[in-house]
């Protein structure tokens with residue numbers, strides 16, 4: 030294979046993976062921007078959905094791609110309950126307490142699954158797991174292509190929801206100006222719960238998509254949470270485009286990085302880039 | 318400050334004294350390897366979580382990267398030990414190098430606030446771990462083993478593990494005492510003022526940046542000391558045993574569970590949490606399989622969630638409510 | 646009379662809004678200067694510029710013959726300039742006592758001296774009986790008193806008060822005014838922003854009036870209250886809001 034093809038292949042892989050990261054990052058950004066909470070347990074919602082679609086496949090033979098709506102609804106519901114039962118009670122608490130709460134959630138979910146299902150790494154093989162399309166020598170995995178399509182559809186639906194519906198408008202209003210939103214008669218706590226649910230639900234879609242080509246295990250959320258954070262830091266959380274672009278950039282950088290660096294170098298680089306972005310990007314970061 | 322009637326009214330001081338007493342007596346009462354090990358770990362976490370709390374609880378700088386300081390302390394001790402330096406100096410040198418690292422990273426990190434600061438500390442900790450994992454001078458992924466010396470107090474090398482406990486208590490007493498004096502003095506007040514409002518703090522002529530830096534340097538120092546103690550006891554370290562995110566999590570969890578708004582909260586936290594963690598990990602995990610290694614973290618999570626909803630001040634809060642009236 | 650503070654041609658814009666438009670103010674040593682003006686006229690911004698929280702776009706601040714423009718707030722505070730915040734920023738999770746103690750510490754040689762000062766100030770402001778309460782649990786008037794306590798415990802030379810009477814009942818106003826008078830008589834120069842007209846006219850030796858970032862009048866209280874420009878400013882856009890804040 031010529032080096033151009035290898036390079037193009039890396040870019041395509043990066044774009045496909047980046048779009049999945051985008052979905053997860055948008056979910057994190059929604060919670061961060063609207064509820065003003067950073068959800069350390071974001072990757073855990075992804076993991077829950079992934080386990081769900083794994084078990085549906087193993088026991089009921091339901092294809093992971095078919096279980097996406099169910100995965101979304103489940104994680105949406107869980108997110109809704111988390112906001113209602115926990116976060117809404119500590120909205121006025123010091124930021125220390127809020128951090129601890131989502132961190133506690135991370136520990137409970139991750140280790141709950143760990144205790145329940147053990148540390149084993151599971152995976153699913155479907156008829157399309159290995160299938161690829163060949164485009165001028167560049168191989169594209171069908172699953173990933175499909176995942177990207179789903180991501181694009183979900184993002185468009187989310188955009189329509191945020192701009193065309195009353196609830197979506199209320200959410201945007203809330204992220205701009207809390208007091209004004211209250212004056213408009215918006216039930217803040219309910220909107221928060223729906224926003225958290227949606228954020229978690231997006232991570233859930235990501236999790237279900239991952240099931241068909243990735244591994245399922247209790248700690249699988251870790252790298253995705255990290256990447257989501259980096260994307261949000263990179264792209265901001267004012268709208269859904271920012272974190273999405275951030276995530277796609279990370280995806281591409283990651284797969285090009287894999288070409289030219291050892292894996293451990295690549296990981297160090299991810300953190301260094303993260304720190305550099307945190308420190309260099311002046312708007313929105315230092316003032317909050 | 319140290320008049321008897323004051324001590325009786327000062328719950329922090331009471332807990333410090335009781336803890337030290339326990340750490341001194343318990344090894345004699347119950348000289349069992351497993352128990353001694355749990356107590357030793359508790360002492361380490363008492364030092365490092367109290368140090369974490371100088372930043373987290375008193376100054377409001379939440380760090381998820383204290384493993385970096387811990388690891389630097391451990392590596393400093395191990396390398397200096399192998400080069401013939403007395404560990405009695407090496408322990409403090411570990412603290413010094415860790416605090417130097419804290420000083421250096423404070424310049425960029427202190428430009429960040431709140432969430433952003435917390436996120437950046439995770440990145441610093443993980444990046445440093447990976448860096449050590451690839452750095453040949455420090456043994457990369459193979460880690461460092463402490464050189465064999467003659468069994469002696471001078472080299473802190475013992476056959477019976479109980480002696481390590483008493484070394485730890487000695488270092489703990491010194492560390493806690495110094496931190497207590499600092500936190501009860503001006504600096505402690507200034508740090509709390511910064512936690513509550515940097516703007517208001519500036520109106521009395523204090524430079525918040527300077528005091529946040531002091532908090533980081535102090536916190537780094539004593540966490541490094543704790544890391545050095547780890548190295549001298551277990552005599553083998555690698556990046557994943559002394560710099561992992563898990564260590565940062567453990568350090569801050571103990572402080573949070575104990576209570577971040579009191580000096581002695583982390584002591585209480587370590588005293589209660591470490592034995593629980595060690596026992597669930599070793600006993601249940603050992604008997605029922607690897608999956609139960611997650612059990613103590615699950616328990617932490619539940620405790621943490623309950624505390625953040627009902628007692629954000631941690632176990633100290635609960636204790637104070639219980640004792641209300643008798644102590645201030 | 647000697648000037649302690651000179652604000653020279655200061656301009657500050659926020660986006661399209663001109664908060665201060667070429668403002669010059671002289672403050673004389675030991676005087677009690679009142680500052681009034683409709684909402685949004687730039688009063689708080691003036692304080693923020695003097696105390697270093699906001700850098701002016703143009704102009705200079707001279708304090709005791711020293712150019713302090715652009716100095717960080719903590720350095721300006723060290724020169725003896727203290728302030729209260731209109732939007733109060735108490736140390737919420739600390740007791741009233743500790744709130745004041747912290748502010749006494751930097752100018753005391755040890756903790757004991759700071760404790761003495763704290764006790765004096767708390768008694769002066771009638772907060773002694775509330776010393777163990779957390780600052781966040783105080784009522785609005787007590788919180789204003791706490792702001793004041795913190796500002797004076799460090800023995801400032803120049804004291805900037807931003808609406809310390811807000812939320813006070815008439816009886817409480819008289820009480821706080823009496824305290825302010827005592828502080829003033831001890832030799833402190835005071836600049837006070839206030840919407841309660843009766844109070845500011847009673848206590849100030851001189852008043853300046855801001856409107857849309859401009860100083861539109863300056864002089865003794867009797868003269869100011871009759872100045873047609875001032876009456877017009879208050880009858881204009883600001884009038885309604887002004888009435889609202891004066892409901893007490």
Ligand SMILES: Nc1ncnc2c1ncn2[C@@H]1O[C@H](COP(=O)(O)OP(=O)(O)OP(=O)(O)O)[C@@H](O)[C@H]1O
Pocket residue numbers: 659662663664682683684685686687688689690691731
């Ligand atoms: N930090 C800021 N960012 C943007 N605009 C600001 C800022 N501070 C003040 N302003 C604007 O500058 C103008 C003057 O505000 P300022 O707070 O100085 O008024 P004020 O006279 O203190 O009013 P009030 O009586 O309501 O306290 C207002 O239009 C305000 O909206």
Ligand SMILES: [Mg+2]
Pocket residue numbers: 688689690731
């Ligand atoms: Mg104002």
